[in-house]
Amino acid sequence: MASGIALARIGLDQPCRFYPATALVQELQKTRSDYALPAALQRLDRYPLLLIDDVGYVRRSILITSNQPFSAWEEIFPSSSMTVAAVGRLVHHCRIVEIKGDSHLRAQAASRALVKSQGEE
Numbered sequence: 001m002a003s004g005i006a007l008a009r010i011g012l013d014q015p016c017r018f019y020p021a022t023a024l025v026q027e028l029q030k031t032r033s034d035y036a037l038p039a040a041l042q043r044l045d046r047y048p049l050l051l052i053d054d055v056g057y058v059r060r061s062i063l064i065t066s067n068q069p070f071s072a073w074e075e076i077f078p079s080s081s082m083t084v085a086a087v088g089r090l091v092h093h094c095r096i097v098e099i100k101g102d103s104h105l106r107a108q109a110a111s112r113a114l115v116k117s118q119g120e121e
Contacts, residue, residue, distance in 0.1 A: 002065050016049040
C-alpha cells in the first residue's frame, strides 16, 4: 500500500523519499552531533511525502508501515515511557489504516514451500 501511494504521488510530480527507520534515525543523529540537524530537517521538509519503513519520527507528512500492533512496540523501544512518547507523537493528527488478513509475503513464502515440497515427491 505504501508503495502504491508513493507511486501515485510521484505520478503527480510530487517527490517522495524512502528511508528504513534505522537509517533515518542514524542520519539524524549524525547531523545532530555535527550541529547540522536544522539543515537536515529542512532538506526532509522539501519532500511532500516521506515513507519510513517501520518506525520513525520526522516532520511533515509521514507514511509509516509496521507489521506490529502498537501493543507490541514495547519490544522496539528501550522503555515503556519511550514507547508511549513515540506512539503519542505518531498518532496525534494521523490516520491509521489497519489491514487484517494474511501477509502477502507469508502467502508467497508458503506457496514457494508448497511448490518445493511437491518437487521433492
